[in-house]
Amino acid sequence: MLIATTLAIFVAMILAIIRGITGPTLYDRILAVNMFCTKTVLLISLLGFVMGRPEFLDIAIVYALISFISVIGVLRYSDTNQFKHTSAHDELPKKEP
Amino acid sequence: MDIVILVSSSLCLFIGSFLCVSGGIGILRFPDFYTRMHAVGVTDTLGAGMILIGLMILSPDFLVFTKLMIVLLLTLLIGPTTSHVLAKAAFHNGLKPALNNKPLKQSKTKEPTH
Numbered sequence: 001m002l003i004a005t006t007l008a009i010f011v012a013m014i015l016a017i018i019r020g021i022t023g024p025t026l027y028d029r030i031l032a033v034n035m036f037c038t039k040t041v042l043l044i045s046l047l048g049f050v051m052g053r054p055e056f057l058d059i060a061i062v063y064a065l066i067s068f069i070s071v072i073g074v075l076r077y078s079d080t081n082q083f084k085h086t087s088a089h090d091e092l093p094k095k096e097p
Numbered sequence: 098m099d100i101v102i103l104v105s106s107s108l109c110l111f112i113g114s115f116l117c118v119s120g121g122i123g124i125l126r127f128p129d130f131y132t133r134m135h136a137v138g139v140t141d142t143l144g145a146g147m148i149l150i151g152l153m154i155l156s157p158d159f160l161v162f163t164k165l166m167i168v169l170l171l172t173l174l175i176g177p178t179t180s181h182v183l184a185k186a187a188f189h190n191g192l193k194p195a196l197n198n199k200p201l202k203q204s205k206t207k208e209p210t211h
Contacts, residue, residue, distance in 0.1 A: 001111065013121075014121075031124070035124065038141050038172065054164070061164065068179065078186060
């Protein structure tokens with residue numbers, strides 16, 4: 001059952017890659033990358049159990065944190081076009097009129 | 098006792114893998130960004146949770162159980178936060194949802210029946 005679950009995760013990752021390549025907008029691509037990262041965390045955990053080495057779970061924890069930071073960073077860049085620490089919504093009402 | 102652990106973990110893993118594959122099909126088949134986000138949310142919370150619970154039942158000692166619990170809590174924290182930020186950024190940057198009455202609006206400009 002572990003190997004069947006691993007194959008199912010592989011199928012879901014391939015479908016996410018297809019959506020990421022053919023996505024119409026930027027946000028579809030970010031969504032596909034986010035789903036791919038979550039599936040990678042699950043895949044690392046499952047491979048640790050399949051190969052009999054549960055120490056892979058440390059790598060899964062670190063990968064989850066890195067994927068979260070990367071998605072938040074890309075979204076901040078797409079929102080403000082810079083990596084500054086000012087929030088975008090303080091400047092939005094000044095731009096609108 | 099051994100077969101109870103095996104059957105329950107296999108059931109959890111099967112439900113999780115089914116949800117992951119259905120979410121993968123949904124991210125290809127849904128027509129809009131916001132509906133695709135719904136499919137990804139299902140795989141991020143329920144599919145990942147079921148697979149991690151199935152691995153927790155199989156875990157040999159307490160350290161592995163604790164690490165799987167940490168991964169599950171991180172996933173449950175990260176998935177909704179990322180979905181919220183992604184939807185807010187997309188909506189603030191002007192990505193409109195594909196509504197059902199779009200041809201009705203186009204026909205309204207030609208002949209104002211309503």
